[in-house]
Amino acid sequence: MNRAAHSLLAYCRPGFESECAQELAARDAALATGGFARSVRDSGFVEFVLADRVAADTFAGEVRLRDLCFSRQLLRVIGRVEDLPKADRLARLLPLIRERGRRFCDAWIESPDSDAARELAGLCRSLNNALIAVMKRESLLDAKSPWRLHVCLTDAQTAFVAEADVAHASPWQGGIPRLRFPSSAPSRSTLKLEEALVTLLDADERDAWLRPGMSAVDLGAAPGGWTWQLVRRSMKVTAVDNGPMDASLMDSGYVTHLREDGFRYRPPSAVDWLVCDMVEQPRRVAARMAEWLAGGWCRYAVFNLKLPMKKRYDEVQLCRARVAEDMSNAGQRMDWRARQLYHDREEITVFVRAICAA
Numbered sequence: 001m002n003r004a005a006h007s008l009l010a011y012c013r014p015g016f017e018s019e020c021a022q023e024l025a026a027r028d029a030a031l032a033t034g035g036f037a038r039s040v041r042d043s044g045f046v047e048f049v050l051a052d053r054v055a056a057d058t059f060a061g062e063v064r065l066r067d068l069c070f071s072r073q074l075l076r077v078i079g080r081v082e083d084l085p086k087a088d089r090l091a092r093l094l095p096l097i098r099e100r101g102r103r104f105c106d107a108w109i110e111s112p113d114s115d116a117a118r119e120l121a122g123l124c125r126s127l128n129n130a131l132i133a134v135m136k137r138e139s140l141l142d143a144k145s146p147w148r149l150h151v152c153l154t155d156a157q158t159a160f161v162a163e164a165d166v167a168h169a170s171p172w173q174g175g176i177p178r179l180r181f182p183s184s185a186p187s188r189s190t191l192k193l194e195e196a197l198v199t200l201l202d203a204d205e206r207d208a209w210l211r212p213g214m215s216a217v218d219l220g221a222a223p224g225g226w227t228w229q230l231v232r233r234s235m236k237v238t239a240v241d242n243g244p245m246d247a248s249l250m251d252s253g254y255v256t257h258l259r260e261d262g263f264r265y266r267p268p269s270a271v272d273w274l275v276c277d278m279v280e281q282p283r284r285v286a287a288r289m290a291e292w293l294a295g296g297w298c299r300y301a302v303f304n305l306k307l308p309m310k311k312r313y314d315e316v317q318l319c320r321a322r323v324a325e326d327m328s329n330a331g332q333r334m335d336w337r338a339r340q341l342y343h344d345r346e347e348i349t350v351f352v353r354a355i356c357a358a
């Protein structure tokens with residue numbers, strides 16, 4: 001059965017559906033688009049239903065994945081099918097795709113990140129190959145199209161058929177970048193900073209803002225996974241932590257290790273980057289980041305906010321407001337980008353860039 005499709009589909013970390021829904025609801029309230037969320041805990045996705053087609057167009061045009069923290073991918077739903085026959089699932093999906101009346105640059109069949117849906121990976125792969133073959137045959141694929149088709153199997157009988165505006169969507173299936181752990185990195189945490197840099201910055205920004213010879217401070221650096229990412233880009237890093245740093249990273253000659261308190265350390269002169277992975281209360285970390293950014297001690301910051309058990313969305317808003325207020329008082333605007341990354345658990349990762357207000 002195809003329900004009327006005035007909705008968007010967001011993928012999120014399983015267990016964070018209510019934060020994902022809250023964030024979408026806040027945007028909906030600001031836009032007065034009359035929506036509501038449908039979600040099931042631990043499913044790894046939220047369907048956000050808008051009042052009508054006009055409201056869905058407005059919401060989809062205004063709400064960008066880049067501005068969301070708890071969504072990994074944001075798709076416009078074309079339709080939903082609840083009774084896919086085991087013998088020929090494509091036969092029930094194809095009419096929706098044809099009726100949409102547009103060509104797509106690609107077609108992905110994927111499943112949410114939940115334990116149950118992950119078992120559908122094999123089915124997604126085989127259906128995807130068959131779907132691509134049919135779409136080629138029917139001229140429904142065009143590499144130049146700005147739209148990508150997404151089929152999200154939520155179980156073996158149920159699928160959302162949706163589309164993404166490629167310019168604004170995550171470029172990875174399920175919204176998850178597949179990153180390989182670099183064998184010389186000292187800790188798996190390195191993947192968190194790598195994911196933050198590829199998710200929160202675009203390629204031009206990475207080239208411009210992460211240049212060889214730049215300086216950085218890493219608060220809570222040991223054993224050095226985040227420092228490793230900066231050293232890899234030939235940046236000079238002051239690593240602040242009472243714990244030991246990885247010996248081969250220290251041998252690189254790019255790292256100065258200071259056994260000091262990351263909540264007290266102050267750089268002798270301004271640096272380009274501050275990164276911070278100290279396990280502390282989020283408000284305390286936010287206040288510390290605000291001090292650095294408002295004080296002009298760094299231009300760019302990436303930091304982790306460990307979320308509390310309850311009111312996690314509200315906590316993020318409080319932290320954001322704190323950084324914004326301190327920076328505003330110092331005559332600065334902020335470019336804030338936050339995401340609960342695939343490599344984040346009960347936490348989010350934030351990038352902030354200080355912009356001098358004119």
Ligand SMILES: C[S@@+](CC[C@H](N)C(=O)[O-])C[C@H]1O[C@@H](n2cnc3c(N)ncnc32)[C@H](O)[C@@H]1O
Pocket residue numbers: 186187188189190219220221222223224225226227240241242243260261262263277278279
């Ligand atoms: C999650 S680990 C950091 C892992 C690191 N980012 C990596 O990639 O290897 C947190 C670190 O914060 C450090 N830490 C916690 N409180 C600190 C403080 N007040 N000052 C300095 N370091 C602190 C701990 O010693 C620990 O090494």
